[in-house]
Amino acid sequence: xxxxxxxxxFGHTEHVKRFANSLGRDVKVLSPYVEEPTxxxxxxxxxxxxxxxxxxRFAEKVVAAIDTLNPKLIIGFSAGGAAAWVALSEFSSxxxxxxxxxxxxSQLRNHLQHKxxxxxxxxxxxxxxxxxxxxxxxxxxxxxxxxxxRTRYLHGFMNKxxxxxxxxxxxxxxxxxxxxxxxxxxxxxxxxxxx
Numbered sequence: 733x734x735x736x737x738x739x740x741x742f743g744h745t746e747h748v749k750r751f752a753n754s755l756g757r758d759v760k761v762l763s764p765y766v767e768e769p770t771x772x773x774x775x776x777x778x779x780x781x782x783x784x785x786x787x788x789r790f791a792e793k794v795v796a797a798i799d800t801l802n803p804k805l806i807i808g809f810s811a812g813g814a815a816a817w818v819a820l821s822e823f824s825s826x827x828x829x830x831x832x833x834x835x836x837x838s839q840l841r842n843h844l845q846h847k848x849x850x851x852x853x854x855x856x857x858x859x860x861x862x863x864x865x866x867x868x869x870x871x872x873x874x875x876x877x878x879x880x881x882r883t884r885y886l887h888g889f890m891n892k893x894x895x896x897x898x899x900x901x902x903x904x905x906x907x908x909x910x911x912x913x914x915x916x917x918x919x920x921x922x923x924x925x926x927x
Contacts (some may be wrong), residue, residue, distance in 0.1 A: 734758045734828075735913050736803035738794055738812030740891060741781040743768045747892040754906060755807075755913050762797045764790045764811070774894070787811065787818075787839055794819035802828035805913050809890060813837030813854070821846030833909060836887045838862065844871045852878045853912075855905065857887040857896075 736759075737752050739745075743763040752759045764785035769777055785793070794815045797803075806829055808816040813834030820829060821843065829850045834840070836857045854872065856865050869880045888894025889901040 733805065733914065734760065734801050734803040735805045735807065736794075736797055736801055737761045738790075738797075738806060738808040738816050739763045740810035740812055740888075741774075741777045742891060742893050745893060751890075751906060751909075755910055759913075760797070760801055760803070762793060762812070764793065764815075781811065787815065790815040791818035791823065795823040798827050798829060804828060804830045805833070806831070807833045807835075807909055808837060809835045810837060810887070811839060814839035814843070817848060817852070818843055818846070820848030820850060831912060833912060835890050835905070836860075838887065841868045844868065847875045847878065850877070854878065854880045856880065856882045857889070858882060858884050860887060 735755055737748065739748055739761065741764065743765045744761050745768070748761060752761050764781055766784075769780050772780065790811060798819060806816045806820075808814070814837040816832055817834060817837060817840050820827065820832060827849070829848070832848055832850055832852045834852065834854045837854065838860050840854070841863050856869060859865060865882055869882055872878050872880050883889070883901065885898050885901045886896035888896035889898040890905060891897055
């Protein structure tokens with residue numbers, strides 16, 4: 733089974749590579765960048781993301797990756813989770829994806845009118861600085877096949893480059909992703925996707 737990881741604004745980092753490799757055999761990683769940023773702050777990284785890719789273009793890259801790779805599972809982080817939601821909702825009417833797992837996809841709040849044609853598990857941060865999480869969860873709960881969890885962690889808890897990284901949460905949700913991906917006992921190196 734092909735698994736597609738759609739990164740956050742930090743792109744295809746060493747930490748993402750290790751996470752991807754823990755998931756098993758056929759894992760691909762999609763970053764918003766052609767050339768990965770290095771030695772940048774989170775604020776600089778976000779400005780770079782907006783300048784080089786942006787939310788809509790990232791969703792289009794996800795559509796292209798789905799069409800090329802035919803993944804069964806997509807795991808998206810932050811901007812990547814929101815891009816996957818948009819790609820699966822607005823652009824892809826028929827696709828191979830059976831399940832989307834999205835971690836703290838804050839931009840999803842701007843796309844509540846849509847719903848992907850697959851099962852969706854969303855893990856929200858406890859709080860977000862730019863919006864109230866609870867009304868977003870309430871709007872999503874009524875959608876068939878969508879499961880929402882408001883975690884006790886902050887935005888970035890799965891990313892070692894984030895000040896909000898939480899090692900316990902990372903281990904817990906890494907195991908969840910491994911289980912959902914029906915991980916092989918023989919991991920191989922994950923490959924980046926260039927689109």
